[in-house]
Amino acid sequence: MRGVVKLLAAVAVIGAGVGLWITAPDRVDPERFSTLTGDAARGETIFTAAGCASCHHEPKAEDKLILTGGMAFPSDFGTFYAPNISPDPDQGIGGWSVEDLANAVTRGVSPKGQHYYPAFPYTSYAKMKDQDLVDLHAYLQTIPASATPSKPHDVGFPFNIRRSLGGWKFLFFSEDWVTEANAEQERGRYLVEALAHCAECHTPRNALGGLDKSRWMAGAPNPSGQGTIPALTPDKLDWSAEDIAYYLESGFTPDYDSVGGHMAEVVDNFAKLSAEDRIAVAAYVKALTAP
């Protein structure tokens, strides 16, 4: 009997240990950035391709470079509000080092070691290149500061226990690419799967909010409740590569309807990128397979 109790206690200790280990925040190795120097001009392109402003600008603001946050993201787990990521040292991220930014963007971990909710698409940004992170960090210092505090998320029990997000990450966080790419396809894949984080809306999610990779880009209900996010797979989208590239540049569909909803912000970003980048994204979309 005493043996059984001892065994159970040992199992409990190991179980708790594994639980703590699984849910502990995983940080980047700071050595990765020690020899790199940031270029703010290049960082601006990363910022645009990653669509940072599209979610972090103040809702309804004319100037989309004042990243006060406040945009609401309703979900099955509660409503998330984009935080202030302007360079204000107190309310924004002005005091962050490159490592802090890299931990936030590619690991979903705050400087204090808290998990971020995956409404912030770090599962996509996880694949960002080191130089791009350093350049992004340099650029983020150059935009206007805003002293408005971030709005707290409106998330109920049990989802308000941030530590549990460690378990979510254990199940769904991966740095692996979803599709195969040759040298020519790499840029398109980097833009779609990492920076522009297209799958976050265009791929359906399972009951726990993880992306269903077996239905990659197959379309999904709009998390804001109204309508659906269209599929990009060839069984549903019959646009040519030229049509897709032109849509990303001009916002016009092949029958000259115009882009709407949050995608209008995405097109604003793509319009500022190079024609080569838009063609690369179009090639990625055309290479998708039906689920």
Add this chain to the structure above:
Amino acid sequence: MTKTFATLAALAVLTASAAVAEVPQEVKARQGQFRIMAINLGILGGMAKGAVEYDAAKAQAAADSLVAVSMIDQAALWPEGSDNMAIDGTRAQPNIWENMDDFAASWAAFGEGAKAMQAAAGTGREALGPNMGKIGGSCKGCHDSYRAPQ
């Protein structure tokens, strides 16, 4: 008994006709003007992309048509109660009627873009792209705020 059946049948007919209620004329009209816009933007966009050979006269006619659409008074086409919460067959969101001034300004922005296109369309293919961008921006600006996703 026969009377009951007749009443039920009449009710069924009434219910059915209510379900497939006609889209109001105003809604049909405003959707029609957007289709005219799309067709003419298609002519200009095809030339801008290089998918269709540039033709100064056709480009000018398309741009003129856009200006003509932009001059249709919108007041009559957006009656109260013609939003997507009130009726089927439209994606117009109720916030249009809460922000009528901004909505009218969005339409005016399309008019500005159409006039710029009208001034440039006959001068050569190169002028089309930037002007398409300007008009597209006005479409996006309005759809972003006031049109429900599909």
